[in-house]
Amino acid sequence: xxxxxxxxxxxxxxxxxxxxxxxxxxxxxxxxxxxxxxxxxxxxxxxxxxxxxxxxxxxxxxxxxxxxxxxxxxxxxxxxxxxxxxxxxxxxxxxxxxxxxxxxxxxxxxxxxxxxxxxxxxxxxxxxxxxxxxxxxxxxxxxxxxxxxxxxxxxxxxxxxxxxxxxxxxxxxxxxxxxxxxxxxxxxxxxxxxxxxxxxxxxxxxxxxxxxxxxxxxxxxxxxxxxxxxxxxxxxxxxxxxxxxxxxxxx
Amino acid sequence: xxxxxxxxxxxxxxxxxxxxxxxxxxxxxxxxxxxxxxxxxxxxxxxxxxxxxxxxxxxxxxxxxxxxxxxxxxxxxxxxxxxxxxxxxxxxxxxxxxxxxxxxxxxxxxxxxxxxxxxxxxxxxxxxxxxxxxxxxxxxxxxxxxxxxxxxxxxxxxxxxxxx
Numbered sequence: 001x002x003x004x005x006x007x008x009x010x011x012x013x014x015x016x017x018x019x020x021x022x023x024x025x026x027x028x029x030x031x032x033x034x035x036x037x038x039x040x041x042x043x044x045x046x047x048x049x050x051x052x053x054x055x056x057x058x059x060x061x062x063x064x065x066x067x068x069x070x071x072x073x074x075x076x077x078x079x080x081x082x083x084x085x086x087x088x089x090x091x092x093x094x095x096x097x098x099x100x101x102x103x104x105x106x107x108x109x110x111x112x113x114x115x116x117x118x119x120x121x122x123x124x125x126x127x128x129x130x131x132x133x134x135x136x137x138x139x140x141x142x143x144x145x146x147x148x149x150x151x152x153x154x155x156x157x158x159x160x161x162x163x164x165x166x167x168x169x170x171x172x173x174x175x176x177x178x179x180x181x182x183x184x185x186x187x188x189x190x191x192x193x194x195x196x197x198x199x200x201x202x203x204x205x206x207x208x209x210x211x212x213x214x215x216x217x218x219x220x221x222x223x224x225x226x227x228x229x230x231x232x233x234x235x236x237x238x239x240x241x242x243x244x245x246x247x248x249x250x251x
Numbered sequence: 252x253x254x255x256x257x258x259x260x261x262x263x264x265x266x267x268x269x270x271x272x273x274x275x276x277x278x279x280x281x282x283x284x285x286x287x288x289x290x291x292x293x294x295x296x297x298x299x300x301x302x303x304x305x306x307x308x309x310x311x312x313x314x315x316x317x318x319x320x321x322x323x324x325x326x327x328x329x330x331x332x333x334x335x336x337x338x339x340x341x342x343x344x345x346x347x348x349x350x351x352x353x354x355x356x357x358x359x360x361x362x363x364x365x366x367x368x369x370x371x372x373x374x375x376x377x378x379x380x381x382x383x384x385x386x387x388x389x390x391x392x393x394x395x396x397x398x399x400x401x402x403x404x405x406x407x408x409x410x411x412x413x414x415x
Contacts, residue, residue: 006400013374015381040407045375047410051356052376055268061281064267067288068259069252 003027003034012041127159127178128186128197138176138188138195146174146188146195147249150241160206162219164241168232172249175219175227179205185220187227190249199226255295258304259288265377269309272372273316275361283319287312306379309387313369359409367402370395375403 003024010016011024028034127142138146145159151174162175173189186200203220219227236244252260266287270280291298291308298307360368373384374395381399385392 005404006396009400009403010381010396013381041403044403044407044410047356048360048371048375051360052268052271052372055271056264058264058267060263060267064263064281064284064288065260067285068263068292069256070292 003031005037008034008037009041012038012045125181127180127184128200136197136200137193138197141180142176142178142188143195146176146190148245150238150245151236162223163227164236164244165227165231166233166236166251167230169230170232170251172236172244172251173227173230175223177203177206177219181205185223187223187230189230198230199223255298256292259291259308262305262308263288265305266308266312269372269377270312272360272368272376273312273365283312283316286315286319290315303383305377306383306387309373309377309379310389313387356406356410359406363402363405367398367405370398371402371406374399 007016007020007024011021016024024034028038125140127138127140128136129139137143141158145161149159149161151161151164158178158180160177160179162177164172164174167173167189169189171189171191173187175187176185178184183203183205184200185203186197188195188197190196199222201220201222263284266284267280270283270287271277274280274283287308290311294311298304360371363371369388370384373379373387374381379387381392381395385395388395
């Protein structure tokens, strides 16, 4: 009988039954070309395994290990520091999630968390400085943007402001995305001594956004989580935001 | 972490490898792995103990990929372009000669239609049997065999497989 390519392939893959193997081996004895064809199949198999072997040797990203362990996505990102002031237990449960936050959560599932370059954060040009006790405060362009830039007004390229809101501590807080260096996304709250950053995470620089809503949709999930734990009421709208800015972000 | 989660963690490198065949872009591939793993955990009660966990998760990943491609097509979004530098699946390959070969093989596989690419990856890279590949892809075994032959012939034609 004729030896089909399918039989040769199945032989190379170990998928032929005993009768099929016997037939093929008998044919091989008469026609050396068949052995060459089997070898070609085996070689292809080896070179494919070789070409894709790299994935097996590379370290698996933390977020995937966390996903396999069933950890909530918020914990999979590399968060520099997440202050523990979540919503107070006695605070009434918020009804529903603001619309912008829903969009944000969808977009944030696509965010790839990368490790924050601590060396970059240690330079004077870094957007945040570490105070005593490891507390982060905004400085330089980030601090200026937090002071002057309106979320509703779109914004500068170096820093994008996502949303502004009142915290359940009464402070004004704003989410930001620094589009310089390694990129940094986070949350800053205005205190007497300046903009304190309760949490920030590595977040690749983003292209300039058209405005408020688009910017909010790019807020990474851990930042949104922190906002959810901290927000009192709804995010500021353009009018209340402008008023807060005019008051120097002092409640 | 229980035994099931430990097994999923152990599978991650292979899931990433398979995802790169599907998505052809490493970032998309890892997103796909994440979705597949999350779904696998959600549906763990549906996994029959004693059967191959890898096949089961591969099937979940294949379906997640189909969902993703459909939704992207609906939204008219483009796939991230496969960049030359990132395309080399094996970062360990240091010698330029081997590296070029790896890129060529990878490129050739990526160029195949998905219906041939998947059976080839499951059988030739992941080492599944034809029957197991048919179960992952949810197609008859005869279809797997014919797609394997067509895909391999195309690959071997490029690499001068026969008689080379």
